[in-house]
Amino acid sequence: MPSQSVLEQKKAIVAELSERLKNSVTGVVVSYQGINTEDDTKLRKELRENNVKYTVVKNTLLSRACEEAGLDELKPVLEGTTALATSDSEYAAAARILCGYAKDHDNFKVKSGYLDGAVVDMDTIVSLSKLPTRDVLLANVLGAFQAPIAAFARVMQAVVDEGGFDACLEKKAAEAAPAEEAPAAE
Structure with missing residues (x-):
């Protein structure tokens, strides 16, 4: 059984993820398996420049955060390597960057996403990715x-x-x- 301090750390991570899910206008869940460090660094830089928060998360912790945030429909895709990209203001930025990246990298896959607190299908994510920038x-x-x-x-x-x-x-x-x-x- 894990120690009390480890449990407290995990609870804090779940609470932080849950708040992040609730406060963001959009989010995209991806499988990042097979990308190299150089490509990952470029991807993270582009996401940062567009005010998208991108983190690798454990499936069990994200699953519990999804329960707390009311995004239970995301749970079926939480297997394998998982990263979460969220944006507090820009609706299309995460989808545009990650779908574009997935086109160029065979192992990188967009799993699912949500928009304004509701899980959306892949067609909606692809449509979002085709929108031009806010400017x-x-x-x-x-x-x-x-x-x-x-x-x-x-x-x-x-x-x-x-x-x-x-x-x-x-x-x-x-x-x-x-x-x-x-x-x-x-």
């Missing part, structure tokens, strides 16, 4: 908001370049007058 999405939204304003500004600049509103009306009237006379000449 790209914000740039697209800003571009969509800015497009009508920019088009209006271009029209107004064209009016100014033509000599003002009255000059534009005169020019349009002059262009329309020959067109009206042409059918009468036939």
Whole structure:
């Protein structure tokens, strides 16, 4: 039987994992078997740069943390080598990085994941992995908001370049007058 101090350490780890699962918006469980140290270091660096917390965990401890966090549906995939990647703010970062990494490394497998406290299927994880980064999405939204304003500004600049509103009306009237006379000449 393990000593009391070992049990206390394990309880603390389970409590920490449980809080991490509860407080994160998304998480991905992977099997990291067969990756070398150099690749693992690169992966961890990329995850860190995207504010994703990545740790290797024991299956039994993660299983108990899943029970406490209400993510029991993750338990069936907890076998073999297991690592957990969680993000407190970015929904797609962990899935995007880990699914991309899994494409390039045969032994590295995405097992499961969760989103807003609910376990999701692999199709959802793959869909998340295909989303662009938060900055790209914000740039697209800003571009969509800015497009009508920019088009209006271009029209107004064209009016100014033509000599003002009255000059534009005169020019349009002059262009329309020959067109009206042409059918009468036939």
